[in-house]
Amino acid sequence: FEQLVEKSKTDEDVKNLLSVVDILVxxxxxxxxxxxELHFKGSRNQRIIDCKKSLETGNVVIKEL
Incomplete structure (x- = not known):
């Protein structure tokens, strides 16, 4: 996610994509x-991120589902 946010600063397509994504695994x-046993993700290292809130706050917001 952090890499996408960084790339969105120079790539309009990535910025547009992130603006319409609600949840990102x-x-x-x-x-x-x-x-x-995990819901909506396949392995324990993955995070479920609330993109909208993360972009609003500037911090990664983990979504508990």
């Missing part, structure tokens, strides 16, 4: 950290 899927 961030992070690479890692098979060794996979869990079928």
């Amino acid at each position: 961030d992070g690479k899927f890692i098979l060794a950290q996979r869990s079928l």
Whole structure:
């Protein structure tokens, strides 16, 4: 997510994309950290980010689902 925010400063397409995304599952899927108990993400290293609130506050806001 942080990389996308940084890129959005110079790339209008990325900025436009982030402006319409509500929730983003961030992070690479890692098979060794996979869990079928997780909701909306595949592995424990991934974060569910509330994009709207994160962009408003300037801080990553983790969404608990």
